[in-house]
Amino acid sequence: MASITLDNLGKVYPGGTRAVGDVNMQIADGEFIVLVGPSGCGKSTLLRMVAGLESITEGEVRIGDRVVNTVEPADRDIAMVFQNYALYPHMSVRQNLAYGLKNRGTSKAEITRRVDEAAEILQIGQFLDRKPRALSGGQRQRVAMGRAIVREPAAFLFDEPLSNLDAKLRVAMRLEIKELQRRLRTTSLYVTHDQLEAMTLADRLVVLNGGQVEQIGTPLEVYRNPASTFVAGFIGSPAMNLIPSRAVPHLPGSAHAGIIGIRPEDLAVDPDGPIEMQVRAVEELGAQRLVHGHTNGADLTITLGSHADLHDTLRLSAQPEALHRFDEKTGKRLA
Amino acid sequence: MIENRPGLNALAHLVLILGVVVVALPVWVAFVASTHGPTDFMSGTVPMWPGPHLVENYAKMLDTGLSTSGTPPVGWMMFNSLVMALSIALGKIAISILSAFAIVYFRFPLRGLAFWCIFVTLMLPVEVRIVPTFQVVAGLGLLNSYAGLSIPLIASATATFLFRQVFLTMPDELVEAARIDGAGPMKFFRDILLPLSRTNMAALFVILFIYGWNQYLWPLLVTTSSDYYTIVAGIKRLADVVDGLPQWHLVMATAVLAMLPPVAVVIFMQKLFVKGLVETEK
């Protein structure tokens, strides 16, 4: 177990393309950190730099007190779970789990003990002698996790481990991963593009965009106080409304900001409300409905418990503390 | 099948049966000839059905051969062919898989040049560089040796490309997982890459065994001592008689023996054979 420190970490490819720039963060021992962002934002590259699978061109990675920039992946005391699991197809589940330990010269008895223990935790005991191709997607996922667990590493690195599973299994495995991490208290770095996965798993999440860190914080901090329009639009579903302030001139503070952000659930129907919305589409979700429309030319979405019809005109209001103000040019949050 | 046209189906069967007969005809004739005695050819008409001398002819050729032609017993020539075919097939697989591994999994200066050197061998079949290659082999003292028979033929761009293709289609995560699991390059090669390439190696082996067994020009050049004659190259020496008629029944028995091993390989390993054939042409 160990803390991980990223110090001015950056990566420039030989061609001159910048993948990651100037990342600074301190990951505490036992913390669960999720790196989240759209595809191409550099989150996987960042993870692979920690793993030692990508070279580091700027800054430092420290695991514990040790600078590991040039240390081989195998010697960094980390374990990784891959998106496609990367199980060795010709080895049985048991051999897959044992391979890393065997290469380290762990004793036979110790290997057996650890494999059995991991199999017990993950309930894959009955599959130990099967080949990966005889397993279902969810079972392969467990084996991939098992391969990480048996190593008893200082940190787990997860690279979109759930994105090859169907929706239902993904939710179940998400819970299991969370539970497992709580139990083992192993420092974890987890990459995903799914903001829901990020919100539910993370102690703290790191929102990345274009190779730069947009915001680091607990899920609630990030949700409540998004640092930029990018974070505001990325975290939360349905996404926050980002409206040019001239479309909503009657909202408090709109004179000082270029862009006003309001979460759909923070807008309420109010006959005296300052916003007038023409309804263009209604999506029925059962318990509630998503109502899409526009006000003064700006798109707007709200979640509504009550009924709404196409072409209705609704008047809406929002609490002053639910309004987020952003600079029009930089997209940064205004105090 | 789009529509059912019995006439067309019958025609297709007819074409195929005719094809099978034409393809098999020379081998049937050879087999029949190899079961007759020497006098059966004197009358001028060749028999179309097997005669009674099968065991006698084959036993004679395998065991003693035709000493008048200067060739050793066919059994011995078959052994030489086997050694040559196995050395070529295994040698090619070994050196090709190693170089494909180097080219795919490493980055080093002059990698491109090394790749091109291998590629160029594709354009230099032995037939176009006969004399100078012979001189090199003679200079190295490799005439009349198994090494001389096989080593010059084991460099192969085709096999290297095949393994390169196989390696390129293996997921990157496999080598990453192996590195995290503490496997260095050679350990990765032995524990992961080799087992995963097993069927490709087997398919390639089938093709290369046939290739090696069927070599003609090269053994003809580098063997002057009858101890190293191979059956495919030796068969012509049996048929070449200065005066009089060749001993057809014995020549044909030798021809049948010469094609038996590679044909058996194709028939019994048809799946691997087809896989190997298609893959090497990619």
Place this chain on the structure above:
Amino acid sequence: MKRTIFSNQLLPWLLLAPQLAITFIFFLWPAGQAIKQSFLREDAFGINSSFVGLANFTALLDSPEYLNSLKVTAVFAISVTVVSMGVALLLAVAVDRMLKSSRTYTTLLVWPYAVAPAVAGILWWFIFNPTVGVMPYVLEVIGYDWNHISSKTDAMILVVIASAWKQISYNFLFFVAGLQAIPASMREAAAIDGAGPVRRFFDITFPLLSPTTFFLLVVNIVYSMFETFAVIDATTEGGPAQATNIMVYKVYFDGFIGQNLGSSAAQSVILMLIVISLTVIQFRWVEKKVEY
């Protein structure tokens, strides 16, 4: 391109060493020697050699024997290619109609691939042997007096048959694979559009098969030019009167039997140029196949 690679610098060279050593010693060096030799001429005793520029090449192109060999090679290569591909396509189309029996037919048709060219030559030489062969006997019935030992045409027909026979199985396998790769829906659509089986073959199947056909065309030309040495040597030895003296056989004969090294080397260089251009054509095609 692999994302993750090993960083060792010496190891890849060790791995490449055997392949590169053999390539250099037995391929590149001799090829270089052949090129060098092609510009030299040895004296009558083979002791001294002098630089003669392109004299070996011009001598070749002035020699009626070499020009004859070029012509013979062209006739031979085209005949072998056309015969073996034509027969193979016919058989492949027939097998493509079969459901249950296609595997059996395939097995019965592919094995000649494994027969050595030299053995194929001996077999057909025996069948066509003027004194004891089956075919001359049959041909005599229809009034044709077969003799490949004296007739140039008969000799050429013999080596073409022997070479094409062996190659049918190879072409057959690739044609079958090519036919199976054509989606059934295409032919079904054409059938609905009212095209009969023959029309369908020429309008749909054959054009869609063209990548396979082109690929096989190159392979067969390479085969008939370079891999049929054994067929010629086992049957006609280039005769009668040079009628089957293809280029590869002539290189061997002039170099080994005739000991004319300069001329043989020049012929080697010309053959190299031919292989190189064929390889380039073939690889261009492979690039196309990826897009196809």
